Amino acid sequence: MAPFNLKIKKGVVGRNKTFEVLRAQLSKTDKTLWFHCASLGEYEQGLPVFKELRSHYKNHKIILSFFSPSGYDIRKESPIADVVVYLPLDTEKNATLFLDLVNPELTIFVKYDIWPNFLKTLKSRNLRAILISAAFRPHQAFFKYYGKQLRDALFAFEHIFTQNEGSKELLKSIGYNKVTVSGDTRFDRVYSQLALDNDLDFISKFKGGKACVVAGSTWPEDEALFIEYINSQSVKDVKFILAPHNIKSSHIQQFKNKLSVKTVFFSNKDNQDLESAQVFILDTIGVLTKVYQYADIAYVGGAMGATGLHNTLEPAVFGVPIIIGNHHSKFPEAQAMIDNGGMFSVSNQNSFNTVLEGLIANQDRRLESGIKNFKYIEKNKGAVIQILHYLRI
Known part of the structure; x- marks a missing residue:
């Protein structure tokens, strides 16, 4: 579809450069954190958490990944990250290579951009991952008979912070119980604007x-x-x-x-x-x-x-x-x-x-x-x- 859609083309071109960028900017000795956001909205949602982690982990390199060009284009110079890249497509090969290069001590996904192969590989390597500001609805594949792969991906998170009680109950219905109803980090984000x-x-x-x-x-x-x-x-x-x-x-x-x-x-x-x-x-x-x-x-x-x-x-x-x-x-x-x-x-x-x-x-x-x-x-x-x-x- 890339030849017919500029936004898709940007994503394809950007993803082709991800591993090259990571090799150039990371070394085996780097300590790292990985933040992933689907697009700009999720970035803004996660930003108050990202800022706190940035100030706490001063000696770590932070990798920020986006799936959508609209997020990457606007925040590719984000001050909270050392490296900003497109997330490669969710294949076992890409997940293995990405995590070989990044090897994060902590991974944070925002809301519901769930990629099974990346999460499966994180879990197999015993790498910490949490999901924040999660919001689930009953019609999503996680809670359907055909959603086993996505359900399994959720269990790669050591903890999930949800926006509401309804999301917590949906997670409990599939046997996931390491949940805290923390609310939506967007409230913290906008409140910080007053300062x-x-x-x-x-x-x-x-x-x-x-x-x-x-x-x-x-x-x-x-x-x-x-x-x-x-x-x-x-x-x-x-x-x-x-x-x-x-x-x-x-x-x-x-x-x-x-x-x-x-x-x-x-x-x-x-x-x-x-x-x-x-x-x-x-x-x-x-x-x-x-x-x-x-x-x-x-x-x-x-x-x-x-x-x-x-x-x-x-x-x-x-x-x-x-x-x-x-x-x-x-x-x-x-x-x-x-x-x-x-x-x-x-x-x-x-x-x-x-x-x-x-x-x-x-x-x-x-x-x-x-x-x-x-x-x-x-x-x-x-x-x-x-x-x-x-x-x-």
């Missing part, structure tokens, strides 16, 4: 003293809501910051052309009058988390269509109300925040307009809903401490 400097002068300049709506990780179906709303409503006293998931220049320009108000891009912010603009489009990556600090209302994309809801915890930690689409059944944190009254699900343009207008008009409601979201984050952090305690760190 950082999140100030962005250009966003302060753009926002001025007006209410600001920040829409993160939007897809076309999300963007259509904002185009219609901004073009048809009298919202001169409201600023909008939009961060499309697709930042290709052709898409970004097409998006801008559909808006009837003054719009500026991050890429040319230094040459624009930011104060007079009403829409700011982030045609870049890496700043959205900080931008959420300036939101009075947040919108998180992905749930208006079938692509999957993006990270709602990032804006929640800044104590702002959040709007999402209605396809969020696979995201328990979204339902929890909806039940708490801090998040609002919309299904069409009319419901979007109603919810957004209501929040814009009622500052007290915004503050009340935002506080509920912050308290939800605060209540659920703490997974990292439990994992480090198990590892005796």
Whole structure:
């Protein structure tokens, strides 16, 4: 499929270089740790644990592997790792060669990216491995009659830290009992953002003293809501910051052309009058988390269509109300925040307009809903401490 799909091609090319990279950067005498993540989301989930281990194991080399190009491309210069590679395809030969080169004292997999041959080889060599932030559902192959190979792979982990009790019960149903319900490390990850400097002068300049709506990780179906709303409503006293998931220049320009108000891009912010603009489009990556600090209302994309809801915890930690689409059944944190009254699900343009207008008009409601979201984050952090305690760190 590689000749027909750029993302697959990147993975194929990258995997072909993995062993060459490992040979060049590791020696037989190196002490190592291995962290594996499927993609960028799992990396962000594991990051608070990775950082603690990085600071504790100062004399070890850390190998970080990804399966997806979207994770590798963005974090190939990760400061928590000495070597970043694509994980080779899961064959016995690849697993043997990879572990001959890496030979980790400790391996950490994140969530549910389970590779049977790699895990089988780790176990056969008595090498330590744990799974963190695991989330399981009954329909997964681990719990079906045809999933023996995947079930066996789970038993290579000396311990599994799950996000919830349901996942623990599913593991118990297949005879795996070395489980701790620690919660989701993403709560620790986003909470740590509050200790950082999140100030962005250009966003302060753009926002001025007006209410600001920040829409993160939007897809076309999300963007259509904002185009219609901004073009048809009298919202001169409201600023909008939009961060499309697709930042290709052709898409970004097409998006801008559909808006009837003054719009500026991050890429040319230094040459624009930011104060007079009403829409700011982030045609870049890496700043959205900080931008959420300036939101009075947040919108998180992905749930208006079938692509999957993006990270709602990032804006929640800044104590702002959040709007999402209605396809969020696979995201328990979204339902929890909806039940708490801090998040609002919309299904069409009319419901979007109603919810957004209501929040814009009622500052007290915004503050009340935002506080509920912050308290939800605060209540659920703490997974990292439990994992480090198990590892005796």
